Amino acid sequence: MRLDVVSIFPEYLAALDLSLIGKARRDGLLEMSVTDLRDFTADRHRTVDDTPYGGGAGMVMKPEPWAQALEQIRDSTPGSRGDQPGGPARSQRPVLIVPSPAGEVFTQETARELAERDHLVFACGRYEGIDERVLEWARESFEVRPMSLGDYVLNGGEVAVLAMVEAIGRLIPGVIGNPQSLVEESHSDGLLEYPVYTKPASWRERGIPEVLLSGHHGKIARWRRDEQLRRTSSRRPDLIERLQPADLDARDRAA
Numbered sequence: 001m002r003l004d005v006v007s008i009f010p011e012y013l014a015a016l017d018l019s020l021i022g023k024a025r026r027d028g029l030l031e032m033s034v035t036d037l038r039d040f041t042a043d044r045h046r047t048v049d050d051t052p053y054g055g056g057a058g059m060v061m062k063p064e065p066w067a068q069a070l071e072q073i074r075d076s077t078p079g080s081r082g083d084q085p086g087g088p089a090r091s092q093r094p095v096l097i098v099p100s101p102a103g104e105v106f107t108q109e110t111a112r113e114l115a116e117r118d119h120l121v122f123a124c125g126r127y128e129g130i131d132e133r134v135l136e137w138a139r140e141s142f143e144v145r146p147m148s149l150g151d152y153v154l155n156g157g158e159v160a161v162l163a164m165v166e167a168i169g170r171l172i173p174g175v176i177g178n179p180q181s182l183v184e185e186s187h188s189d190g191l192l193e194y195p196v197y198t199k200p201a202s203w204r205e206r207g208i209p210e211v212l213l214s215g216h217h218g219k220i221a222r223w224r225r226d227e228q229l230r231r232t233s234s235r236r237p238d239l240i241e242r243l244q245p246a247d248l249d250a251r252d253r254a255a
């Protein structure tokens with residue numbers, strides 16, 4: 001998979017050299033490059049923002065540096081040039097992800113879907129956001145997806161990109177050593193993960209649930225499933241409501 005990130009703070013993305021994502025880059029599973037938006041300005045101050053039409057607080061990111069940065073990325077991608085008649089085929093288009101509190105919510109399902117794509121481009125806005133015409137223009141060559149991490153406001157898209165790249169990158173085959181750990185984690189089956197414990201069995205006068213010491217795999221599996229249901233009902237009742245009847249077995253319904 002190829003990843004491009006455009007930002008006025010490229011240093012923010014240095015964290016993607018670390019840990020599993022950094023290893024995936026070194027192993028050639030992920031090819032990533034970070035572009036400084038200010039390299040596409042023409043004035044002495046390398047200006048990327050201006051006042052909003054219609055007035056109001058804050059500044060808006062100017063369209064031209066964005067167009068030039070995205071054109072350079074687009075034109076270095078085989079098969080994705082926007083100058084072909086009718087534009088490139090939908091499946092060949094890179095996905096342009098624009099982190100924004102006004103986007104669709106990024107979920108595990110979104111991460112799974114994006115992990116299948118060949119080329120993701122992240123456009124990190126700052127201030128009040130990017131001139132809307134950039135997103136309209138970009139639709140000729142990219143599949144444009146404004147994406148929100150959740151209902152709160154960050155100062156810019158960079159931190160959201162760190163979270164999204166980690167969530168997507170770990171789903172690429174080969175990035176996580178033991179793929180079974182992807183099956184047993186929160187959100188993989190629409191529920192939150194069960195509680196986990198490690199040695200010692202007694203710690204500061206606190207024990208662990210007896211069943212985990214029983215060696216009885218069926219009972220342990222049932223206990224874990226019940227804990228998932230209990231935890232999800234109490235912390236995230238919205239997730240329980242979204243479950244389909246087929247997601248629950250007879251024992252779940254009784255629990």
Ligand code: ADE
Pocket residue numbers: 099100101147148149150151152153154155156157160
């Ligand atoms: N940029 C600012 N706030 C954001 C959010 N909640 N999600 C994604 N990008 C953002």
